[in-house]
Amino acid sequence: MVRIQVLGPGCANCQRLETLAREAVAGLGVEAQVEKVTDMKEIMAKGVMATPALVVNGKVVSKGRVPSAPEVMSFIANVLAEEASRS
Amino acid sequence: MTAAAAAWAAAYIVLHPIANALTYDLFRLSRDSHLGSAVNFFLYDTPKVLLLLTGIVFLMGIVRTFFSPESTRRLLGGRREGVGNVAAAGLGIVTPFCSCSAVPLFIGFVEAGVPLGVTFSFLISAPMVNEVAIVLLFGLFGWKTAALYIGLGLAIAIAAGWVIGRLRMERYVEPFVFEIAVGQLDSRESLTWSDRAARGMQAIRDIVGRVWPFVVAGIAVGAAIHGYVPQDTMAGIMGEGAWWSVPAAVILGVPMYSNAAGVLPVIEALIDKGAALGTALAFMMSVVALSLPEMIILRRVLKWQLIAVFIAVVACGIMAVGFVFNLVF
DSSP states (O other): OEEEEEESSSOHHHHHHHHHHHHHHHHHTOOEEEEEEOOHHHHHHTTOOSSSEEEETTEEEEESSOOOHHHHHHHHHHHHHHHHHHO | OHHHHHHHHHHHHHHHHHHHIIIIIISOOOTTSHHHHHHHHHHHHHHHHHHHHHHHHHHHHHHHTTOOHHHHHHHHTTOOTTHHHHHHHHHHHHSOOOGGGHHHHHHHHHHTTOOHHHHHHHHHHHHHSOHHHHHHHHHHHOHHHHHHHHHHHHHHHHHHHHHHHHTTOGGGBOTHHHHOOOOOOOOOOOOOHHHHHHHHHHHIIIIIHHHHHHHHHHHHHHHHHHHHSOTTSTHHHHSTTOTTHHHHHHHHHTTOOTTHHHHHHHHHHHHHTTOOHHHHHHHHHHHHHSOHHHHHHHTTTBOHHHHHHHHHHHHHHHHHHHHHHHHHO
16 A cells, blocks of 8 residues: 655646656556645645655655656655565 | 757757748748738747747756755855845746745745745745746847846845845744744755756746747737837837836736736837837736735735735836836837
């Protein structure tokens, strides 16, 4: 189970990133929970100063831009591979 | 990469001959006719501005990969006013920034001890001195006007930020801003040159992809004005003699935002018909620096009194630029 968070106040870019994240988990075929974080305190607590940002299992993988679809896929795959090698 | 650069340069060189050949030979329009001059203007200026835009947006996209909001925050944290205002205005040009993330950026700056006025210098310069405005000014008015715009834009950002700092308006920042705990900020990204080039290409898709319809539409209207509106029509309304045209241009600019790219070609045509350059520059600055959507976003962290002061100070700066320009040129 992957937990993906899209951080941002809800602008057009944040929505694009959320769509990309949903497509990426579908493409990777992993079970995932995609949620939006709009609360400024929570966004800042993650150390994010530029939105939209993408967080995979608590790790900030991208901020301040909308990455391309293949990039989003590789971000998620990288975090999963890292976790697999640690356990 | 070199091939792309060569193709870009070649395209730029053949623009004029091709526009002339199309207008006068293929369409058989006369050089002296209204339609001929309008069509020629459109066929030359549209590809020229779009080519310039693509090139500059790509280069700026690469430059911005060397900066981040986090590194700028580090550079400005604890910096004194004065020097800080100058640094903030300069960094506003090269730091990647979107007005939609003005709130987290503002909180991050305040938390790092960046003085309020210095933060404002950044927030004014970042949208005002942007590559789309600069390219359009360069393409339509020449490099002198573009350079003046950059210099005056920086001057307004520095002065307005300094004034806001002097006014000691910290109590008009929403109190929750000071209570927010900012997490670990880590901006270290290791990028290769091909990563950076990819970011440049992405900037082209994002920015040029968004503004090109406005540019084309604006140049089409501008072309019609060039061809059909008689000389000096605009002198009475937007000319140097009409003092009220500068404040009017600033007020008109506030509600316009994404249309900056479309508005400039029209202005260029109006200037050709007698409108004053200072009035046009003031309008352009107001369109990009005082945008209604950004004010609404900033309202989440600033009380309305501070927003009102911000608008008033920046508007005064822009009007000063407009008046000085109209006097000197």
